[in-house]
Amino acid sequence: MDSTNQPIRGLTFGSAAAGYDRYRLGYPAQIVDQVVSHATRPVRSALEIGAGTGKATRLFAAAGLEVTALEPDPAMLAQLESNISGDVQTLLDTFESADLHGHFDLVYAAAALHWTDPATRWPKIAALLSPGGVVASFGGPLHIADEQLSEEVRRVREPYVADDDIPSPDGTPADAELQWPGTEMAASDWFTDVNQVVIERRATIAAGEFIGHLSTISAYLVLPTDQRSEVLSVISSVLPDHLDLVADITVHLARRSEVE
Numbered sequence: 001m002d003s004t005n006q007p008i009r010g011l012t013f014g015s016a017a018a019g020y021d022r023y024r025l026g027y028p029a030q031i032v033d034q035v036v037s038h039a040t041r042p043v044r045s046a047l048e049i050g051a052g053t054g055k056a057t058r059l060f061a062a063a064g065l066e067v068t069a070l071e072p073d074p075a076m077l078a079q080l081e082s083n084i085s086g087d088v089q090t091l092l093d094t095f096e097s098a099d100l101h102g103h104f105d106l107v108y109a110a111a112a113l114h115w116t117d118p119a120t121r122w123p124k125i126a127a128l129l130s131p132g133g134v135v136a137s138f139g140g141p142l143h144i145a146d147e148q149l150s151e152e153v154r155r156v157r158e159p160y161v162a163d164d165d166i167p168s169p170d171g172t173p174a175d176a177e178l179q180w181p182g183t184e185m186a187a188s189d190w191f192t193d194v195n196q197v198v199i200e201r202r203a204t205i206a207a208g209e210f211i212g213h214l215s216t217i218s219a220y221l222v223l224p225t226d227q228r229s230e231v232l233s234v235i236s237s238v239l240p241d242h243l244d245l246v247a248d249i250t251v252h253l254a255r256r257s258e259v260e
Contacts, residue, residue: 023212050112054080061086111139126190
């Protein structure tokens with residue numbers, strides 16, 4: 001799917017908020033250590049862009065950070081608020097329109113940065129970060145480990161959904177050494193010490209759980225309801241009882257330049 005459709009896809013998740021919270025995998029706790037260790041100053045406050053149902057929010061709040069969680073969809077935010085504990089302030093707003101003041105030690109997005117406006121995201125992130133503070137983006141799609149099964153799923157899915165991954169917003173090839181958004185971080189004068197880390201992760205889940213996961217992906221959510229039900233049924237028909245998945249998480253980190 002063309003990247004020009006990304007803003008539309010980014011507004012589809014509220015209809016699947018409960019399923020998103022149930023079927024999407026969470027994040028390993030080591031991400032917090034990875035992110036915090038990249039800072040040159042204590043990390044006490046954080047702004048989360050596109051917090052969704054709070055899967056990453058809970059991690060950072062549990063680590064003792066004061067988190068301000070931005071989420072533009074009311075249903076997703078309601079799910080988040082039912083899940084969180086700790087020092088978390090929630091705001092129903094987009095990153096672009098949110099009226100935010102002061103500086104944060106950390107600005108991060110978990111599988112959400114690609115929904116932001118490319119013309120304004122980096123200047124606004126830089127303006128909200130304390131010098132030496134960290135910007136972090138992390139996430140990654142699930143892939144079926146068995147290549148033959150993966151190809152069969154692709155074959156039956158293709159008449160409905162050509163590709164259910166999100167294309168790179170800046171066109172970076174999939175085999176490039178530095179992936180987006182690290183590419184944009186590295187090109188910006190506001191940031192330094194850009195780092196890309198891959199956290200390897202494998203999972204085995206039941207076929208029904210995998211179909212539930214697919215039902216929360218934007219490429220399926222933008223389909224008419226009958227087509228979505230049909231393609232998920234077709235995919236389900238070729239799946240074994242359980243699937244082995246590659247669920248690697250790519251973490252991109254950079255620090256706000258200390259020189260204005």
